[in-house]
Amino acid sequence: MKETTQTQPGPLRVSASHRELLDQVLDKWSLLVMEELCDRPSRFNELRSAIPAVTAKSLSATLRRLERNGMVERIVGDRRPVSVTYRITPLGKTMREPVEALLAWTTTHLPAVEAARTAYDERADGGGHAVQSRPPD
Amino acid sequence: MKETTQTQPGPLRVSASHRELLDQVLDKWSLLVMEELCDRPSRFNELRSAIPAVTAKSLSATLRRLERNGMVERIVGDRRPVSVTYRITPLGKTMREPVEALLAWTTTHLPAVEAARTAYDERADGGGHAVQSRPPD
């Protein structure tokens, strides 16, 4: 394990601006889209194919939001039936590292989380609360 | 063509399980609650005071979800008017690093994002799309 990073001093301040930005950038479809665009630029319908569960409306909204936040770039070709390509921006690329760290965390700890879920569900299922007494303060 | 030939950086796989876990742990109130509990254990109404915008219902739901996922621990004191304390678990602490990395990212890049937003809004306001021709493919 590498614990070279700061662990105990962190303020972990979650301001409204931070929250809003995370909401816009980590929402349901954004991560999938960013994942695709990190690999290569894609056109609208390529993205739809790559992410079958997304509807045109949601994809469109996601792309516009990401574009507005400077994460992706919308490139319109001058062909006839219009061809639009989306590409990740340099700013968008900077997001990759922290997001990957987060994803790595989920990969590492998902088993522990699932164990906790099972334990919790069994506890709730069995009857009352199995809690130990521990006087606070 | 290259399929999933990810190069140097990590895979960035966003599976359904990852997505679900992130949704449970990064949602609207969870980060605020975790932030509080990282500092010190707190009781229910302490958390309500610390996070004025949250309702009892939402806080309750958030805490139960975090508890189910093994991120926080619910400790019931044996006093008369019941005192319940919430404390972060070791598993919960492991989340702090990647979350802080993400928060640091927002802090670093929020100015760039806001600039992008302004530029986008002005572009949209001015009229149609200011698009440059760039033939894809």
Next chain:
DNA sequence: CGGCATCCTCTTTGATACTG
């Protein structure tokens, strides 16, 4: 092909009130 507009539903959230 790449969208946006409309309608409609389903989920989430908040306000309020009540309980152990």
Next chain:
DNA sequence: CAGTATCAAAGAGGATGCCG
């Protein structure tokens, strides 16, 4: 104090249809 129950409001998201 620490919640739960209920209702109302809001919003995300899907389905469909049209347009450049």
